[in-house]
Amino acid sequence: MGQAAPARDLxxxxxxxxxxxxxxxxxxxxxxxxxxxxxQAVVKAQALYSDLLLMDAEPDEDREALERLAIxxxxxxxxxxxxxxxxxxxxxxxxxxxHGGEDKMVDAIVARLAETGITAIAALAxxxxxxxxxxxxxxxxxxxxxxxxxxxxxxxxxxAALRLPPPLIENLxxxxxxxxxxxxxxxxxxxxxxxxxxxxRRLDQALGRLVEPxxxxxxxQYIEMRQxxxxxxxxxETIERYTRKLTADLCDALEVxxxxxxxxxxxxxxxxxxxxxxxVGTAKPVRDVKQxxxxxxxxxxxxxxxxxxxxxxxxATAAEPLLAKQVGAAFAGAPKPEVGGLVDxxxxxxxxxxxDRPTPAAxxxxxxxxxxxxxxxxxxxxxxxxxxxxxxxxVRPEPIEVLALLPDHPPRAFTxxxxxxxxxxxxxxxxxxxxWWKRDPELESVRDYYYVVDDTGKRxxxxxxxxxxxxxxxxxxxxxxxxxx
Amino acid sequence: MPAxxxxxxxxxxxxxxxxxxxxxxxxxxxPFGIEEIDRRLPGGGLALGCLHExxxxxxxxxxxxxxxAFAAGIAARTEGQVMWCLTKADLFPPGIADAGLGPERLLxxxxxxxxxxxxxxxxxxxxxxxxxxxxxxxxxxxxxxRRLQLAAxxxxxxxxxxxxxxxxxxxxxxxxxxxxxxxxxVTEVPPETLPxxxxxxxxxxxxxxxxQGAECADFYVEACDEQGSVAPSPVLADRSATTGYGAGRxxx
Numbered sequence: 001m002g003q004a005a006p007a008r009d010l011x012x013x014x015x016x017x018x019x020x021x022x023x024x025x026x027x028x029x030x031x032x033x034x035x036x037x038x039x040q041a042v043v044k045a046q047a048l049y050s051d052l053l054l055m056d057a058e059p060d061e062d063r064e065a066l067e068r069l070a071i072x073x074x075x076x077x078x079x080x081x082x083x084x085x086x087x088x089x090x091x092x093x094x095x096x097x098x099h100g101g102e103d104k105m106v107d108a109i110v111a112r113l114a115e116t117g118i119t120a121i122a123a124l125a126x127x128x129x130x131x132x133x134x135x136x137x138x139x140x141x142x143x144x145x146x147x148x149x150x151x152x153x154x155x156x157x158x159x160a161a162l163r164l165p166p167p168l169i170e171n172l173x174x175x176x177x178x179x180x181x182x183x184x185x186x187x188x189x190x191x192x193x194x195x196x197x198x199x200x201r202r203l204d205q206a207l208g209r210l211v212e213p214x215x216x217x218x219x220x221q222y223i224e225m226r227q228x229x230x231x232x233x234x235x236x237e238t239i240e241r242y243t244r245k246l247t248a249d250l251c252d253a254l255e256v257x258x259x260x261x262x263x264x265x266x267x268x269x270x271x272x273x274x275x276x277x278x279x280v281g282t283a284k285p286v287r288d289v290k291q292x293x294x295x296x297x298x299x300x301x302x303x304x305x306x307x308x309x310x311x312x313x314x315x316a317t318a319a320e321p322l323l324a325k326q327v328g329a330a331f332a333g334a335p336k337p338e339v340g341g342l343v344d345x346x347x348x349x350x351x352x353x354x355x356d357r358p359t360p361a362a363x364x365x366x367x368x369x370x371x372x373x374x375x376x377x378x379x380x381x382x383x384x385x386x387x388x389x390x391x392x393x394x395v396r397p398e399p400i401e402v403l404a405l406l407p408d409h410p411p412r413a414f415t416x417x418x419x420x421x422x423x424x425x426x427x428x429x430x431x432x433x434x435x436w437w438k439r440d441p442e443l444e445s446v447r448d449y450y451y452v453v454d455d456t457g458k459r460x461x462x463x464x465x466x467x468x469x470x471x472x473x474x475x476x477x478x479x480x481x482x483x484x485x
Numbered sequence: 486m487p488a489x490x491x492x493x494x495x496x497x498x499x500x501x502x503x504x505x506x507x508x509x510x511x512x513x514x515x516p517f518g519i520e521e522i523d524r525r526l527p528g529g530g531l532a533l534g535c536l537h538e539x540x541x542x543x544x545x546x547x548x549x550x551x552x553x554a555f556a557a558g559i560a561a562r563t564e565g566q567v568m569w570c571l572t573k574a575d576l577f578p579p580g581i582a583d584a585g586l587g588p589e590r591l592l593x594x595x596x597x598x599x600x601x602x603x604x605x606x607x608x609x610x611x612x613x614x615x616x617x618x619x620x621x622x623x624x625x626x627x628x629x630x631r632r633l634q635l636a637a638x639x640x641x642x643x644x645x646x647x648x649x650x651x652x653x654x655x656x657x658x659x660x661x662x663x664x665x666x667x668x669x670x671v672t673e674v675p676p677e678t679l680p681x682x683x684x685x686x687x688x689x690x691x692x693x694x695x696x697q698g699a700e701c702a703d704f705y706v707e708a709c710d711e712q713g714s715v716a717p718s719p720v721l722a723d724r725s726a727t728t729g730y731g732a733g734r735x736x737x
Contacts, residue, residue: 339566339592342612346594346605354595358578358588370578372593379589383579385711391553391580424675427684451684457673458544459687482577485554485584485673485687485708 006053015042016057025057059085069118070217076109079216087135089128091214102144110142126150128214129206133161133180151207155181162202168195180206223257224315225249232271232308239268239309240297246314247293260285260322266296268303269311276303281352282344283376285322291341295348343375360384364432365447366393366481387430388451390461390482397479400462404478407468410450414462416480421454428452431467446473451484459484502527502698512641515562519706519717522691526667527698531559534641535666536634538625538659540648542672542690546656549621549649551671551689554584554709556619556645561585561713563643565616568609570594570602572621573649585713603629606636606644613640621647623655630663659694668695674705677719688718 006012011031013024022042031052036045046052066082073080073088077095082088092105099105106122113120123134125145130153134143137157145153154161157180160169172195177183183191183203192200204210225246233239243266254261262285266278280295296314346355360383361371369383383389404411410426428450434442449463461482466474503511512534516523523529531537537559541552553576560567567590569576574595578588594609596602602620609618610633618637625646637644646665650656659668670692676685687708693701706715 337612337614339614342568342609342614343592345608345612349608350594350596350601350605356593356595358591358593360579360588366577366579375592379587382587382589383582385583389579389583390550390577391557391584392548392550392575393577393580395575425679425682425684427682453676453684455675456543457675457688459550459673459684482580483548483550484580485551 006055010051010053011036011049012053012055013045014057015054016059067217073109074217076105079214081214081217083132087132089132089214091128091216092124106142106144125153127206127208128212129163129202130154130208132163133157133206137161151184154206155179155184159183162199162206164198164202168199171195172199222315222317223250223253223259223319224313225253226314227312229310229312232310234305234308236300236303239300239303239305239312242312243296243300243314244289244293246312247296248289250314250316251287251289251292254287254316254319254322257319258321258323259316259319260287261292261316261319262286263316263318264292264296265313265315265317267313267315268305268309269313270306271308271310272306274306276305276309278303279317280344280348281318282340283347283374284340285320286341286344287322288341291344295344298345298349340376347375363435365435366432368435388484390459390484392483394481394483397463397481400478400480402462402464402478404464408448410452411462411478414452414460414478414480416460421456421458421460423452424455426450426452429464432463444472449481512638515559515643518714519704521717522693522702522704522706525693525699525702526696531643532666533563533643534638536630536637536644536646536664538630538646538648538663538665538668540656540659540668540670542670542692544653545672546648546650546653546659549647551673551687551708552647552649553581553621555669555671555689555691555715556647557581557584557586558709558713558715559645560617560619560643561590561709563616566590566592566614567617567619568592568594568605568615570596570605570609570618570620572596572598572602576621583711584709585711599624603633606646607632610636610642610644611639613642615642617643617645619645619647621649623648623650624658625663625665626661627663630665634664634666665695666697667693670694689715691715 011034012028013031013036014026015022016025017023024036024038024040024042024045026038027036034049036048036052042054063084066084066088070080070082070088073090077090077092079091080088096102096105099108102124106124110120110122121135121141123131123138123143125131125134126147127150130145130150133154134145159172159177159180162180183199188200201210205212227242227246261282263279263281268276270276278296278299280299286292343355355375356372357375357377358370359373359377359379360381361369363369398416401415402411403413408429410428411423413420413422429448432447432449434445436443446467447463447465448467449461451459452462453459460480461484462478462480464476464478466476468476512532514526514528514530514532516530539552539556540546541549545551561584567586569591576593578591581591582588594605596605599622602622606618606620609615625648630646633644633646648659650658672690674688674690676688679685689706689708690703691706692703695701705718707718709715
């Protein structure tokens, strides 16, 4: 949370609402120590300790963070799922030996989570239900139940450990079913009749009598097309042909998914196990076969096929929703292509920064008055029209020698790049003040711009660094800055 | 077409022109709105879907300031986005906006060399989404210009090659034949003297050095206004009689 993080030496609790009541949803160690418990009313917690830090609970964000954590945990085992609101479930079957045994694996997970600031409680058991119950009600930070001893481990736990809805737990409690053992020893039929099928199902899941599949978290599924060649290919024309074919297939798949590609990765696997890559990007989601294959084929010449290419894959590594739209009626003639397509072609060939659009920037200094934005930038207003501006602005103002009457007459003559120009007419000064809020040295600085026409009719934009009177406004040197039409 | 020409002759000329150009389309022309200039150009204006060349005269061959305004004025009078390709990033958009081409229609492409610039221009002309492509190019030979011309013909996008050189003497290169439809040289000339202190609207000598299917001419005009239109200069009126050589057979 950075700067916004709460102080560590004050008890912290999260608040939320439950059926219109403001209650505590979570409390840290300090808060727990002074008696704040989840489920308590907020007023009661505040009465316990007036300096209690209260923050809003954000269950949606918690859930998203848990999903991200689940994806991180995919490195431990291929089957991992978030178990909202507060847990992760990892199926470690067949994965523990990779980490040196169950013991070491659990230690490693807890330690790794502790490094990122998460205090984790880990329990390992034969079933999801048992591990879930032991982690929350087992009373130990780390608990590993050896295979086959699950029933013994969970029977003494309270009935609330069974992942049952809260009203059912209340109900059980009021009837005297405190522990799982109380439930497990009773005949099933009357229990189901009294409490519904959920109780029996959860009990069976915890004891391993009923399988419970875990739906694993997955990283975003990419849309990918693959082409395998019986004989390695190498000719650019062949690569191009298959690139077009893959692009067409990919565009069909994108259309089914209602997506348009933003980034495409074409991977070419060579026979000597090297991978050649082509990556192209687009400014807007696209699924036009012609446009995308054009972008990819433009780069084929950069590929070195070596002894041949065995496999080609084309993946849409970034895709965004793109709704289908009608592209003109048949009798209206061919539709005019969009500028975006051209921008993509040029940006992929020349680089993202090669193509841009001028936008007015809020600055009086000429060199800062134009900002170069993305080609699809929206232009809200034009450039100010009060003063004429040159069509060419020198990248760096060039010093000139000037004959001028001080303080505010246009030059009579000037020498620029070794050539002397006699001024026939001039206009100015247009006084531009330094932007002191950007840089300190500009606090007092002044530039006086003059629009001058020499006797051949050429028009120049020259300025004096300073106001012509006071030296603290500038060094009073003259510069050429632009050329008018 | 001179009014005296018979319709059958006109038709024949039209067919010959089409055969010569090999063009699938006959794109319309963009008139300047000045009768004196438009009647010198076949089709009554600058042909769309063609390549045109513009250069500055004198030191304008180096800075291309007036040529840029002239090109921007032409591009501004087309309808659509304009791409401006250059190797030297000294184009100042507020000045270009003064010639009618605002930032909402201007895309800039900065490349390293003439080769990449010509490729970008060709791409822009061939794509068909733009109304005009301006490229500031130093060397333009027959092959390169022919490619641009064909690309422009295929979509009706106007191509303008703004020629700029490093030294004034290199500008002799402008005399080399290219496949462009017209060649213009824009030179600033002294404006009229105002009775008060200040600067009058710019005045240009527009030299039409080459035009396919018509004769060369030169005109004095007032610089582009904010709609991108040049205006006939009073000098133009004065000079029209003397430059009227061959006026009657301008399109012969």
